[in-house]
Every structure is written in structure tokens, then in C-alpha cells.
Amino acid sequence: MSNVxxxxxxxxxxxxxxxxxxxxxxxxxxxxxxxxxxxxxxxxSTFIKTLAGVVxxxxxxxxxxxxxxxxxxxxxxxxxxxxxxxxxHNVFRSLSVLENLEMGAWIEPRKFKPRLESVLExxxxxxxxxxxxxxxxxxxQRQMVAFGMALMVEPKLLLLDEPxxxxxxxxxxxxxxxxxxxxxxxxxILMVEQNAMRALQISNFGTVMSAGQVAMTGPASExxxxxxxxxxxxxxxx
Amino acid sequence: MMGQMIxxxxxxxxxxxxxxxxxxxxxxxxxxxxxxxxxxxxVGVFTGYAANVLFGLPLWAASxxxxxxxxxxxxxxxxxxxxxxxTSSPVTLLVVSIALTFVLEHTVRLVFGADVRGFxxxxxxxxxxxxxxxxxxxxxxxxxxxxVVIVTHFxxxxxxxGKAMRAMADNSQLAEVRGIRSVLVRVMVTLYCGAxxxxxxxxxxxxxxxxxxxxxxxxxxxxxxxxxGGIGSVYGAMLGAVLVGLAEEFATLILPSSYKIGxxxxxxxxxxxxxxxxxLGQPEIKK
Numbered sequence: 001m002s003n004v005x006x007x008x009x010x011x012x013x014x015x016x017x018x019x020x021x022x023x024x025x026x027x028x029x030x031x032x033x034x035x036x037x038x039x040x041x042x043x044x045s046t047f048i049k050t051l052a053g054v055v056x057x058x059x060x061x062x063x064x065x066x067x068x069x070x071x072x073x074x075x076x077x078x079x080x081x082x083x084x085x086x087x088x089h090n091v092f093r094s095l096s097v098l099e100n101l102e103m104g105a106w107i108e109p110r111k112f113k114p115r116l117e118s119v120l121e122x123x124x125x126x127x128x129x130x131x132x133x134x135x136x137x138x139x140x141q142r143q144m145v146a147f148g149m150a151l152m153v154e155p156k157l158l159l160l161d162e163p164x165x166x167x168x169x170x171x172x173x174x175x176x177x178x179x180x181x182x183x184x185x186x187x188x189i190l191m192v193e194q195n196a197m198r199a200l201q202i203s204n205f206g207t208v209m210s211a212g213q214v215a216m217t218g219p220a221s222e223x224x225x226x227x228x229x230x231x232x233x234x235x236x237x238x
Numbered sequence: 239m240m241g242q243m244i245x246x247x248x249x250x251x252x253x254x255x256x257x258x259x260x261x262x263x264x265x266x267x268x269x270x271x272x273x274x275x276x277x278x279x280x281v282g283v284f285t286g287y288a289a290n291v292l293f294g295l296p297l298w299a300a301s302x303x304x305x306x307x308x309x310x311x312x313x314x315x316x317x318x319x320x321x322x323x324x325t326s327s328p329v330t331l332l333v334v335s336i337a338l339t340f341v342l343e344h345t346v347r348l349v350f351g352a353d354v355r356g357f358x359x360x361x362x363x364x365x366x367x368x369x370x371x372x373x374x375x376x377x378x379x380x381x382x383x384x385x386v387v388i389v390t391h392f393x394x395x396x397x398x399x400g401k402a403m404r405a406m407a408d409n410s411q412l413a414e415v416r417g418i419r420s421v422l423v424r425v426m427v428t429l430y431c432g433a434x435x436x437x438x439x440x441x442x443x444x445x446x447x448x449x450x451x452x453x454x455x456x457x458x459x460x461x462x463x464x465x466x467g468g469i470g471s472v473y474g475a476m477l478g479a480v481l482v483g484l485a486e487e488f489a490t491l492i493l494p495s496s497y498k499i500g501x502x503x504x505x506x507x508x509x510x511x512x513x514x515x516x517x518l519g520q521p522e523i524k525k
Contacts, residue, residue: 052415078417086415092408094520095401102398103405107417109398135520149416 003029006082006157006188011060011070013050014212019058020046022212026190028157029204033179033189035220037196037233038209044192045087047209048159051190052084053077064157079107083155087162090146093135097126097145100134104149112152119148122178140171147178151187158182160191164198176202197234200224208233241370243487249376251483252383253445254456257438258463258475259390260431264312266407266470267427268320270328274335275435275460276453277342282308282439283448284346291358297378300357301440308436309429311342316428339454347450355448357440375444382441386434387476394472399426407470455499459486462502466509468519477517481505 006028014020021043028034036044049055051062053074062070069080078084092100101119105112120127123144129137134145143163150158163179164172172195180202183189193199200206206223208216216223223229257275264272285307290300315338323331357375364371393400406413406423414420442452463482467474482502489501509516 054411054415074411074414075417075419078415084415086412089409089412092405092412094408095404099401099404102401103413103416103418106398106402153417 005030005065006190007061007063008047008051009061009063011047011050011062012058013046013055014058015046015055020212021050023060024209024212024214025060026207026214026217028188028190030156030188031183031186032204033183033191033202033220034205034207035196035199035203036190036192036207036209037194037200037223037229038215039233042209043212044209045161046212048084048161048190048192049086051077052082052159054084054086078153081153081156082159083150083153083157084159085146085150085161085163087165091134091137091142091149094133096131096133097137098130100145100149101126101152104152108153111154115152115154119151122151122181123148139166140168140174143167143171143175144178147175151182155187158187158189158191160189160193162192162194164193164195172198197224200234241368243490244484245370245372247484247487248480249372249380249445249483250459250486251480252380253438253441254460254463254482255383255476255479256386256434256441257456257460258467258479259386259472260434260438261460261464262467262470262472262475263403263407263427264431265464267403267410267424268316268324268331269410270320270331270335271461271469272320272335273332273457273461274315274338274342276455276457277339278308278312278432278435279439279442279453279456280343280346280450281311282436283443283452284350284439284450285436286440286443287350287355287357287448291355294358297357297359297440301382301437304436304440305433306436308434308439309432312432312435313425313428316424321424339457343450343454350450352450357443357448359444379441379444382437386437390434390472393430399423403427458499459483459502462506465506465516468516471516471518471520474516474518 004027009025011024012019012022024047026034038044046055050057053072057070060070061068064080064082069077092103101116102112105115126144126148129141134142163175167175176198179189191199200220200223203220206220207214208223208229257279261275282304286300286304289295289303290297319334320331359375362374364373394404402418402423406418406420410420442456446452459482463478464475466481467478482505485505486498486501489498
């Protein structure tokens with residue numbers, strides 16, 4: 001890989017006494033998509049939460065442009081151009097769509113207006129919903145708000161935890177399209193996704209996690225064509 | 239008679255609305271029911287009393303002094319007691335807050351004694367509108383309460399920090415992820431709510447006699463109003479205050495007035511059975 005600006009090296013993390021993530025390393029290039037796939041309980045979500053500062057890193061380094069942000073609380077990690085979109089509870093339900101997006105721009109309030117326009121271009125459906133409380137939106141609309149909120153800081157790295165979870169196939173496809181468009185804007189994306197086949201199809205790189213460790217990593221096309229991965233995680237035979 | 243009861247109910251509502259709003263906002267951020275509100279109100283009323291009676295300041299200046307004292311005490315109690323204990327269970331924090339009320343009220347009693355007192359205000363006849371009586375101090379407290387409602391609405395819906403307070407109360411982890419520093423919001427909420435509780439002390443001192451247990455006596459109706467409206471919901475707390483105020487007043491039609499305080503308990507009990515998350519509250523989502 002060239003042009004790597006984000007790297008996690010030998011990361012261990014977890015809840016309680018045990019480690020859920022053990023010695024995981026990944027590297028992400030600017031303007032690329034890396035998808036992490038794996039079975040339930042593989043530690044994918046815990047790993048991505050660790051990168052966002054939501055779960056504390058125990059060992060290892062989380063480097064963005066050479067600076068270690070591991071160990072920082074989430075409010076500080078977000079100041080290093082890393083934006084995380086949780087799988088659930090990813091909007092402020094009692095706030096309107098516009099207020100949600102305003103909170104997305106919390107660390108850069110002066111850039112709120114131009115970025116709002118840019119987010120509304122990506123998700124035109126939100127334009128009419130600006131004054132609606134986020135708690136009253138459908139799952140797909142909520143996901144757009146969550147995604148839009150993260151983009152309000154123009155991150156260099158977007159961390160997405162299961163962006164298509166719970167969405168209808170059409171809505172999920174719209175979300176993958178939006179992810180691809182975000183990459184075109186030069187933003188790198190690291191996502192965890194159960195819809196492994198579709199996610200890898202739009203990704204540049206893939207990583208397979210199993211039992212808290214990296215089982216395989218490489219270009220997405222190689223992961224897609226790997227016979228074992230295809231049988232275990234993609235539901236197909238290569 | 240009915241008109242006078244409505245006036246009295248509105249005065250009670252005006253008295254308990256600001257502290258109910260403060261209780262609800264504190265709950266939204268601190269995530270436990272802070273029963274020390276009674277103690278904070280007592281600190282507010284005695285600071286106002288000292289400013290007004292001992293230092294001869296006018297009521298508005300005494301109110302300002304009470305707001306500053308309230309803000310300082312609520313912030314300090316959070317900084318020294320509740321923030322270091324933030325990983326404790328809500329029940330533990332609730333018990334600590336009850337203990338804090340006693341500490342604050344008895345410290346005030348130590349300094350000022352247990353005598354009943356009043357503000358230094360000119361003796362005036364009540365104003366009469368269509369047969370209904372209302373005193374100037376009651377008008378003052380109603381005006382102060384209305385101002386609190388307007389300012390709080392403006393704060394929460396028109397300012398960045400107010401929206402951040404709502405965001406933090408709604409989903410604190412997401413707020414942190416979006417870069418909102420929880421400590422900043424916590425400090426701002428404690429200062430604002432402290433000021434409201436200090437002001438509420440002066441309002442209470444205008445309508446009731448000033449004594450160290452004044453705040454404790456108001457705690458139940460305040461918490462009843464907050465729970466009735468939906469704990470954590472600021473507008474619910476305002477609505478709850480109106481309902482508790484009117485209910486307490488109308489209860490005197492069938493009950494001796496000394497049983498008024500029981501109305502708050504009864505309303506909490508009935509509501510928790512019928513709608514546990516209050517009138518304007520949202521059901522808790524288990525994460």
C-alpha cells in the first residue's frame with residue numbers, strides 16, 4: 001500500500017478483564033475503502049469502537065498522519081479528522097435533523113453552512129426533513145442523518161459500523177452508493193459490514209477478522225475470490 | 239372562589255416550575271435524581287435574605303446574589319462529590335444527594351439559626367382583580383418564573399451550548415463522538431441549574447416563610463412536577479408544575495390544606511402506574 005495515512009498497529013482492547021481484540025493491525029490509504037468482515041463475535045465492532053476512542057485501547061498504536069490518538073477520549077479523537085458512525089443509537093432522537101447536523105459540525109461551527117449544503121447534496125431526501133425530529137424518521141432516513149452528521153467535519157477517515165444494518169435492500173444500496181461517493185470526495189472509509197459481498201465489491205481493501213484477530217488482509221478483489229472466505233462469509237463458492 | 243384557587247395554583251406552579259426545570263436538566267446530564275435541590279434552594283433563599291435584609295440590597299440584587307450562590311454551590315457539589323462518583327449507581331448518588339441536602343440545610347441553620355424570617359419588603363395590601371387577590375411578591379415570582387421559562391427555551395433551542403445540552407442528555411456517547419466535551423456541558427448545566435435553584439429560593443421566600451427546611455418541603459412537589467412531565471423533559475417539567483400547582487390547590491376542596499403535600503405523592507404514584515415515562519417523556523431505550 002502506498003499513501004497510507006492511518007494505521008492501527010498491534011491493537012488490543014475489550015471490556016472487563018478479557019481482550020476481545022488481540023493484536024490487530026490495519027492500514028488505510030487516503031481516498032480508499034477498507035471493509036472488515038467476519039463472523040459475529042469476531043471483534044469487528046469492538047475494534048472500530050476502539051479506533052473511535054469509545055472502547056479504550058489497552059496495547060498498540062492508533063496512528064493518524066503519524067500521531068498516536070489511541071487512549072484519547074472520543075471527543076478528542078474526533079478532533080483528529082476521524083468521524084465514527086455507530087451502528088445503533090447514531091442520531092439524537094429528540095433533536096431535529098438540522099440540529100443533528102449542527103451537532104455534527106460542533107468542532108467547526110463556522111463551516112456549518114457550506115458543509116450542510118454538501119451533505120444535503122449527498123442526501124437530498126434530508127432537505128425536506130430538516131425540521132423533523134430524528135426520532136420520528138424511518139431507519140433509512142436516520143442512517144442518512146447519522147452519516148451526514150459524521151460528514152459535517154469533513155473527516156479524513158470515516159469509521160462506519162454496519163452502515164446497511166436493518167435497512168431495506170433498496171435503502172442499503174443507496175447507502176453503499178453514498179459511501180462510494182464519499183470516497184470520490186477523497187475521504188478514506190473503514191467499515192465493518194455484515195453484507196460482506198456488497199461491501200467488498202465497492203472496497204479497495206478487505207480484512208477478515210476471526211476470534212478477535214486478523215485472519216486475512218489484502219485487496220478486496222483477492223478477498224472476494226478467496227475460496228475459503230467465499231464459503232464462510234460470502235455465502236458463495238468461488 | 240374558583241378564580242382565587244386558580245390564581246393560587248398558578249402561583250404554586252410558578253414557584254415550582256423553575257426548580258422542576260433545573261431538576262429535569264440536571265437529571266438529563268448527571269443521570270440520577272438529585273434530591274439535593276432542596277438544599278440548593280435553601281442556600282439560595284438565605285443568600286437572598288442576607289443580601290436583602292442584612293446588606294439592604296433591593297430584591298432584584300438579592301435575587302442575583304442568590305443565583306450566583308446557587309450556581310457556585312451546585313457546581314462545587316458536582317465537582318467535589320458527584321463527578322468523582324460518576325461511575326456509581328444512580329441509587330448511590332440519590333442517597334448521597336439526600337445526605338447533601340441535610341448537610342446544606344443544617345449548615346444554613348448553624349449560621350442563621352432556626353428562626354423563621356422574611357424579606358424586608360414594604361407591607362402592602364394585595365392587589366384585587368375581579369375579586370381575586372394577589373400580592374406584589376407573588377407577581378414578582380410569577381414574572382421571574384415566566385422569564386425563566388422564556389430564557390430556558392431560548393437557551394435550549396437557539397444557542398449552540400443549549401443544543402449541546404439537549405444532545406448530551408439525549409445520547410451522551412454520541413455527543414462525545416461528535417466532539418462535544420461532556421465536562422464543558424456538565425459545567426454549563428450545573429451553573430445554569432444552580433442559578434435557577436438560587437432564584438427559586440428567593441421566589442419561595444417571597445411566598446412562604448424563610449427557614450432552613452424550606453427547600454426540603456418543596457422537594458416533593460418539584461420532583462412530582464418533573465416526573466409528571468417526563469423526567470429529563472424540560473417542557474414536561476413546566477407542564478408538570480402547572481398540573482401539580484393546580485392539583486394541590488383544588489385538593490383543598492376536599493382535603494385539609496395540610497394534606498396538600500400528599501397530592502404530589504399521589505400524582506407520582508398514579509402516573510408511574512399509568513405512564514412511567516411521564517406526559518412528555520420518552521420511553522427509555524435499553525442500549
